[in-house]
Amino acid sequence: MTAPDTREALLRRLAALPPARREALRRSLADRAAVRLPSGPLSSGQERLWFLSRFDPDDSGNHILWCVRLRGPIDAAALAGAFTRVAGRHDVLRARFRLDGDRPVQVIPPPAPVELTRIRLDGGEQAVIDEAVAVFFNRPFDLEREPPMRVALMEIDGEHAVLCIVLHHIAGDGWSLDILMRELAECYAARREGREPALEELAVTYADFVAAERREAEASGRERLGYWTARLAGVPALDLPGDGPRPPRWSGRGAKEPLAVPDEVISGLEGVARRERCTLFMALLAAYQWTLGAAAGQDDFCVGVPVAGRGRSEYAPVIGYFSNTIALRADLSGDPTFREVLARIRPDTLRALARADVPFERILGALRLPRDLSRPPLCQVMFNLHNLPKDDLLRTSMGDLSVEVYPPPQTGRTKADVWADVYRGPEGLGGYFEYNSDLFSAATARRLVQDFTGLIARVGADPDLRLSEWKG
Template identity: 60%
Template structure:
């Protein structure tokens, strides 16, 4: 560029309106940050939801543990900084480039571990502090308390992580913290790739036949219209309260034995029980239940932190007052096909199905059933961190939910346990309790009396509730 050309460019820039100059400056600054990469389909939807409602904290994932012993704050800072340097997605900014969002990876930097005082309310405030995805790291950490007992609270925006990622995070935190104490480098294997590589791969990998199947299977499905105690707000809020549920081992085993007889998995049986309980409460035969899947079908995805999880929509068919055994038989084929096509991003399914637009409720799946026992948990529930003893904390009662009813269910030696988060704008505490009891009561009765029709099973379930 000649001096004359440079002078002409400066002159033209000076003549631009102030707002236009500022927009250009921001754009150039963003481009200087580094190469932009596409978002995965799941990330793009989460980015849009964040832009639509920046105050929404429904997609904040948190994990907190109590640390017993002399906590080395500098060691925690060093450990988290090493983890964030290792996993690019945890140091990524999400920016608008042209008319599409993009992810730009920052250079490694020191990750602060905030020092805070207070109890559960301090944790709740920390968890519910919104992320600015264009500026903030999508992870933050706080150390709460003093003396020999601290709460370590970690929050990751779902755009950069999923439930599987929390186990990876705790495993690497333990190794990095121990390495700091011992004055050595962490012994962690090199990562085979980064999350941005998955995003590029997922964008290129499209199976039109799978999408056609989803569009055909879900065509015309109505929303689930659960009877509410309060008028439905014009815009979805996500305010939620948690109702704990449990089914003893003998009742859970009976349901699993029935599933085996019908060549179904225990997972299918629990989903069908959830579908039936929701349908009985709504008096509705046709609707969808959302089911999260981990989305890590390739071995190289296993050691990564990132947003791999996907949601599949499982359509219920309760028509004709079937028995529970018949429901299992009906569900088996479509459920297996849905799992075979579970790599199809939920966002693409939404675009193909085009459910009626309604800002007052989540699209397509108003209720979600998440069975978590097959996720890796060995490091999530670890009992040591270097020379510290680690105590897993009771999950916090959330203030935001992603569905009108969101079930987080697990199976262990004691039976089936977990909770249902219900939207407190719609349902009272009494109704939330009844919804939980309807589900657990149906699991009890369906395993004992699988050949009762739903109309009779409903009566039996109501007696169980009372």
């Protein structure tokens, strides 16, 4: 029977119903149509990401990647069920983002099974895995029609696979990935053992955070926003010399250059920081500012620093986009010593952290910066210090599976001209410089890394070194 015949037959059956039955059916259908899924506003950070996704839906620059290697008897059904259980606990992992009139909202559908994409790989060579991960990572999200998380099990053989999680930043952050992995491990083990997962009930949801952010912005955010607009007024863009002209539109194409500083060298910098009543973060930020300022010939610019944005303890176990960016303005004027740069950074950082709850997007709006599609707004460079090596983020097992972090491959994306992502581990300082490959070659990025690590060694031994005395 063709589709038109089916429709005509249905209409004939409806017409044959008694009038009272037809009216009852009409009311029932109208009631069903009126049912709306729960929806609510977006946070300030989410709104910016939503507009960016509309502007360039194919951009994967706001995707977050996490991969682990699994060895042992892998139960794909239990793994999919564990993801479903976690997504059922955290509404934002199921959200759809769409327009309601003239404003974006997040619509929360009821819990549903999470799709686990299974990809069979021919061989376990790293190049083969990396290519498959990069393709899966860079696939765009349709935020209006699909959930903001997707997962794939890349199977090498029956007892060896790489689990790949891609989360759109609109639904989470680095902290959220830690929560996700720990809950996933517990839910998987529980399914394998035939028990309920030992997860405490969440006191709040991400929607509660969004509501609180809006209330605080209206009630007490004016003074803190005023601090930022006064502190950042007139700050110039950092214009690092590159290997080619800056494209008229920011592409987000990127690559990474690794870095390593031995323990005995980074310990010298830590000693300087302690004597100056500073943290290692402040000392590394000073070295980063000095390196970039010297390369660009500038003494005034901003470095963006991610912060967790979870000021209340009840937010700690909730998945969502809580993280914020604070803009720290460099002051390298007057040919300072490294010790003097530290003395400037310490109070500035403390004042900034006391106002770190002001959404970066509100600051951008209040500053009314000129529109420039060729570069990230306000902060062209970023710096992030992790407390632990990334390999330590997952300390638990997944039932009878052995789990190890799989180093993320080059995904070809970045969100800054240069982004230093480093950690202090037992063997020293590790990490990488992520850089815009439209602007810089690998050789130029390598020189920046060498300048940064070389400076750490110099000022760790001689904190009275002046900017003009340093030759890189």
